[in-house]
Amino acid sequence: EAGVVQSPRYKIIEKKQPVAFWCNPISGHNTLYWYLQNLGQGPELLIRYENEEAVDDSQLPKDRFSAERLKGVDSTLKIQPAELGDSAVYLCASSFGAGPAFFGQGTRLTVV
């Protein structure tokens, strides 16, 4: 069974530029999460989807971050414009209901 697939693995952009990350969850997993992981910290939830509905986006900085999960499968996370402080690993995870989350390999973003 394929795991959670994220792309790209690495991204380097200049500040003020836009960037987008893509996530394909495990087939059949209705819950999808985007996490932000800063160096030395545990992952922090940005947004959670139940099917195509964003049910928890309280931690998402909505002035520059947006996300969508069309058709309740793949999801994209966008930052526009990126700031230096956005440099981090962005993890996507999926689960079936409240079961254990399975993570993708993450996208390491460097904003210069």
Add this chain to the structure above:
Amino acid sequence: ILNVEQSPQSLHVQEGDSTNFTCSFPSSNFYALHWYRWETAKSPEALFVMTLNGDEKKKGRISATLNTKEGYSYLYIKGSQPEDSATYLCAFPPSGTYKYIFGTGTRLKVLA
């Protein structure tokens, strides 16, 4: 504010040594506790889902225990090997939510 704490923050052990580390979580509204292993350049891998007070789970040389009344879980590694080197994360989804709260992790380095 719900907080999940892990200790120690980092740990170096010699190959063959046994080791353990702690995850502390709020004891009220307990639903489950998840342990993950996160190796560098890979995605976090689910190790255990602990749900019942007194639970003890084992996977090879790694085992975990759970005390929901006092709010802690221990992860044990018997006879550590260099391939056990990773960050071990615990995550706590409060009852009635799907919002995993992660600890900052314990970074284990096993020296050959």
